[in-house]
Amino acid sequence: MTVVRFAPSPTGFLHLGSARTAIVNWLYARHTGGKFLLRVEDTDQVRSDAKFLEEILEDLKWMGLDWDGEPIYQSKRFDVYKEKAESLLAEGKAYKEGDAILYKVEKGRAIEIDDEIHGKIVFNTDEIKDQVMMKSDGSPAYNFCCVVDDVELGITHTIRGDDHISNTPKQILFYEALGEKPPKFAHMPLMMGADGAKLSKRHGAVSIEEYKKDGFLPEAMANYLMLLGWSPGEGKEVISLEEAVKIFELKNMSDVQARFDDQKLRWFNAEYIKTQTTEDLYPLIKKHLDDGGITAEEDKIKELIELYKVRIKTTKDFVDLTRSFFTEEYPIDEKGLRKYIEKEGNKENLKIFAKELEKVEDFTPENIETVCRKIMEEKELKAAQIIHPTRMAISGRTDGAGLFEMMQVLGKEKVLERMKKTAVLCPPE
């Protein structure tokens, strides 16, 4: 049976690259009906923090990943590593240097890796220095405890980033020293920033946590991340974890590093937002509204979600797009003002429209449209000459939902108030 593991170090939030590694491991485990284990690499006592771990676990769950059994903590296994190291010491395969225990690397040997993604990779042990197993402070070194644990966990496939390629021959040496058979290795190309450089804070958000906060849906994150380096084929792109599990193959993974593209992620996110129900979107959007200090009735928010969910790329986008429906403190697009209001006759049209609107008892999109159409015919105007200035006047923006729906939600009183105000206060031509 396949056994894989995801091994986060709780020294920070779940990085996008780690998230992708987790997804690939999970996909492979579920596809093969194997196990997906979690190992917490918290040997660095100083930098590790339980808070980070909590966050990482939560983010994994959020993306739709689950794991088998309880996570293993390396910090609780120091005595195991020490014992293994000392037995190698006793066998003469290692030596002490101060309080540290180092493994003696035999020179002039070729170590071959049959990588599932890259194929054959050969290293010469001449390039490998003697390896630290136990540091002088009594904590184990990464390559050593990693091997000890992978053996104990019965890991069959070590799937990790390309940055570990050079660790692999060192680890194979440890497998040999311990008299164990190494697992299969699969090194996946690294994920880079938009400029091709290592994905770092310089590129903006690099953790799942930040994307979550910025209004991205877990389905979109998982979908986009799994597609970086893997393709389901047949031009398929929008794919759920469940569907991907069925057809995922390690061998189909690309060996070329990919750049993380925010634009495409946003497109995926919009695709998923569109298919969500208003009911499901509500709590997410409510949260953004709360964070922005905006309060409103649930029904009104839902009405607007209905109107706006096809035009937002993140759930957070909703806040700026609909601010004018909730408060009088909303920004006015100056450029839009010049384009639509300060034009010959537009203010006059606004006044006429407002005047006619006053007579409308039932403020429905249909009734508003009837009035609008009547004025158009009488004055021989084009729709744009009324619609654009009106949207600008009532929302301060040039974009938005269908104008008549917007007017209904805003309500007759506010609509008239803003239209009149705009028509009067705006600087003259």
Place this chain on the structure above:
RNA sequence: GUCCCCAUCGUCUAGUUAGGUCUAGGACACCAGAUUUUCAUUCUGGCGACAGGGGUUCGAAUCCCCUUGGGGAUGCCA
């Protein structure tokens, strides 16, 4: 410096394992047009790539070599 990984449109990719069906397909982005009496959506079209040079072959995006370019590793971090 040394070792290792990699190289198809701006970006993600299909095609490379089994060389011909590829005047290289799709998606994002971008640009036009259509629809929407409106921004957006939607639809249609356009732009746009096999890094360069040598081989092998009847034939190379696909195989080999070199160069160039990018990335990673060279910690008692993980």
